[in-house]
Amino acid sequence: MQAEQTDGRQPMTWSDVDWAATEAAVRRIQDRIFRAAKAGDGAKVKNLQKLLVRSRSAKLLAIRQVTQQNAGRHTPGIDGVVCKTPKDRVTLLESGLDLKGYKPKPVRRVYIPKANGKLRPLGIPTVKDRVMQAVVKLALEPEWEPRFEANSYGFRPGRCTMDAIEAIYNALGKKGSSRWILDADISGCLDGSSDYPPVPGETAKRSAGVSKTLMRRPFRRPCRIWTACSSPRFTRCRTV
Numbered sequence: 001m002q003a004e005q006t007d008g009r010q011p012m013t014w015s016d017v018d019w020a021a022t023e024a025a026v027r028r029i030q031d032r033i034f035r036a037a038k039a040g041d042g043a044k045v046k047n048l049q050k051l052l053v054r055s056r057s058a059k060l061l062a063i064r065q066v067t068q069q070n071a072g073r074h075t076p077g078i079d080g081v082v083c084k085t086p087k088d089r090v091t092l093l094e095s096g097l098d099l100k101g102y103k104p105k106p107v108r109r110v111y112i113p114k115a116n117g118k119l120r121p122l123g124i125p126t127v128k129d130r131v132m133q134a135v136v137k138l139a140l141e142p143e144w145e146p147r148f149e150a151n152s153y154g155f156r157p158g159r160c161t162m163d164a165i166e167a168i169y170n171a172l173g174k175k176g177s178s179r180w181i182l183d184a185d186i187s188g189c190l191d192g193s194s195d196y197p198p199v200p201g202e203t204a205k206r207s208a209g210v211s212k213t214l215m216r217r218p219f220r221r222p223c224r225i226w227t228a229c230s231s232p233r234f235t236r237c238r239t240v
Contacts, residue, residue, distance in 0.1 A: 033045055066131050067082075079126050104129045
C-alpha cells in the first residue's frame with residue numbers, strides 16, 4: 001500500500017520519476033566518493049557513502065535495476081514476492097529501504113544443471129534484499145573499482161568476456177609470447193590440500209590417477225603430482 005501524502009501533494013507514481021536527474025544525482029555523489037578515495041580521505045568517503053545509501057535517487061535506481069533490468073526479476077526469493085507493476089515498485093520504495101537495523105532474510109536455495117551433468121547450488125535473495133545489495137554496490141563501487149587489478153574482467157562494470165578474450169589475444173599473439181597458460185582455481189588454493197611436501201620430479205602414475213599440478217606452501221614453484229581426488233588447484237595447458 002502506498003504511503004499517504006500529508007502535505008497536499010498527489011501520491012507518487014513510477015512514471016513521475018525523472019531518470020536523467022536521478023542518475024545525475026547519484027553520479028555526482030559517486031564522483032565525490034571517487035575523488036575522496038583518491039585523495040586518501042577515508043572519513044569523507046564514509047560520510048559520502050552514507051549519504052548515497054540514504055538518498056532516494058540511489059534507491060530508485062536500485063529498484064529499477066532489480067525489478068526491470070535484471071534477468072532474474074521474475075524469480076522470487078524465500079518470501080515469494082516479486083515486483084511486476086509500477087505500483088509494486090513504489091510500494092517497495094516507500095517500505096523503508098534503510099540499512100540501519102536492516103536484517104536480510106535467508107536465501108532460497110535452488111540447484112541448476114551444469115554442463116558436466118552435475119548440479120550447482122544457487123541462493124536467491126528476496127527482492128528487497130537484492131535492492132539493498134544494489135544500493136550498497138552503488139556506494140562501494142566508486143571507492144573500490146579503481147583499486148582492482150587492471151587486467152581482471154569478472155563482474156566488473158563496463159567489461160565483458162570479449163574484453164578478456166582481447167587481452168589474452170594481445171598477450172599471446174605477439175612474437176616471443178609465452179607458450180603456456182596458467183589456469184588457477186583460486187577458491188581452493190589456500191585450503192589444506194595445497195600443503196604438499198616437495199615432490200622430486202614426476203612420480204609414477206597410479207591406477208585411475210590423474211596428473212595435477214598443485215601449488216605448495218609457501219607458494220613456491222608448483223609441483224607435479226598424480227592424484228585421483230579433487231579438482232586441480234593449478235594446471236597448465238598449451239596455448240592454441
